[in-house]
Amino acid sequence: MKNETQKSGLENLYGIRDKRNHYHPHKKVGYPPVFIWPVKPLSALAWIVSIPGYFLPWNLFYMATGLIAWYLFSPQLEDYTYITLNLLIIVYARNSILVMIYYGLFHLRLFLQKTQGIAFKFNPRWPDMKSKIFLFGNQTYDNIFLTFISGVSIWTLFEVFILSLAANGYLNLVSPTVQPIYFGAMIFLIHLWRDLHFYLIHRLIHWPPLYKIAHYVHHKNTNPGPWSGLAMHPVEHLMYFSCALLFILLPFHPAFVVLTLVHAGLSPAPGHAGFERLVASKEKVGFDLDSYAHYLHHKYFECNYADGILPLDRWFGTFHDGSKTSHKKMQERFRRKRFIK
Ligand SMILES: [Zn+2]
Numbered sequence: 001m002k003n004e005t006q007k008s009g010l011e012n013l014y015g016i017r018d019k020r021n022h023y024h025p026h027k028k029v030g031y032p033p034v035f036i037w038p039v040k041p042l043s044a045l046a047w048i049v050s051i052p053g054y055f056l057p058w059n060l061f062y063m064a065t066g067l068i069a070w071y072l073f074s075p076q077l078e079d080y081t082y083i084t085l086n087l088l089i090i091v092y093a094r095n096s097i098l099v100m101i102y103y104g105l106f107h108l109r110l111f112l113q114k115t116q117g118i119a120f121k122f123n124p125r126w127p128d129m130k131s132k133i134f135l136f137g138n139q140t141y142d143n144i145f146l147t148f149i150s151g152v153s154i155w156t157l158f159e160v161f162i163l164s165l166a167a168n169g170y171l172n173l174v175s176p177t178v179q180p181i182y183f184g185a186m187i188f189l190i191h192l193w194r195d196l197h198f199y200l201i202h203r204l205i206h207w208p209p210l211y212k213i214a215h216y217v218h219h220k221n222t223n224p225g226p227w228s229g230l231a232m233h234p235v236e237h238l239m240y241f242s243c244a245l246l247f248i249l250l251p252f253h254p255a256f257v258v259l260t261l262v263h264a265g266l267s268p269a270p271g272h273a274g275f276e277r278l279v280a281s282k283e284k285v286g287f288d289l290d291s292y293a294h295y296l297h298h299k300y301f302e303c304n305y306a307d308g309i310l311p312l313d314r315w316f317g318t319f320h321d322g323s324k325t326s327h328k329k330m331q332e333r334f335r336r337k338r339f340i341k
């Protein structure tokens with residue numbers, strides 16, 4: 001295992017391994033200079049257009065994929081008027097292909113071809129091939145099954161349900177040519193809405209009764225891989241993809257619904273990769289997968305409920321940046337909780 005670690009000496013520049021061979025990045029989890037006090041408008045503006053920033057590398061990709069999915073690979077809005085089996089199959093197939101390609105590429109590179117060994121992998125172990133806690137006794141099979149059978153199905157149902165309401169004239173639609181500023185602003189802000197919605201449903205689903213019914217399924221993945229991203233109980237999928245219901249309240253364009261759901265459907269793949277970085281070549285480190293904050297949530301459960309750019313965990317005292325100080329604070333929270341109980 002040590003040899004695999006050394007395949008990329010690059011890892012040593014970015015972090016250290018502890019006695020158990022778990023990887024800890026030097027770079028701590030942080031937030032962009034946007035939601036801070038006193039405000040720093042110039043820094044915030046610079047962050048929006050820098051790399052990494054608001055758009056690149058991730059957000060622009062999800063925006064483009066969502067828009068392409070609607071404009072090139074979706075039925076016309078009129079075709080959503082009647083919910084037919086044909087319509088459901090077409091939308092399910094499109095969403096499945098997106099998932100297969102995106103999650104599949106991360107899994108292929110990192111877990112099948114193992115192109116970088118365990119370099120930058122937080123937990124040195126590979127997914128459990130024999131474990132009674134997972135369906136079929138195998139973490140990856142369990143994750144893929146839950147993703148396609150429940151995840152993509154519920155994603156598809158949300159899209160078809162909302163667009164069918166729109167096609168039948170029950171909701172207010174906007175047009176990019178008539179309301180270009182509103183259209184552009186909503187495309188820009190969808191990412192922030194997703195952050196907020198994810199935080200709210202995630203806090204809710206950690207409420208013990210809901211955790212026992214649903215969220216424990218996702219948390220079986222203490223050593224996640226890309227496919228763990230959408231490995232959830234159907235109740236959690238219902239809550240997770242309910243982010244698209246925002247458009248029942250606001251005037252919208254069908255592309256907003258597709259883009260919001262594409263963002264929710266695809267973004268968990270890098271976030272659960274289990275690796276801090278994707279190595280592009282032996283000499284160069286590709287890019288940060290932004291997965292450390294959520295990896296810490298999978299490892300310790302009671303921290304980093306948010307996963308994005310809104311500093312909600314910092315505001316509500318559940319932030320863990322990977323440092324020893326944060327760790328001590330978290331343990332102190334655990335002690336207080338036990339004491340209250
Ligand atoms: Zn997760």
Ligand SMILES: [Zn+2]
Pocket residue numbers: 202206215219297301
């Ligand atoms: Zn959780």
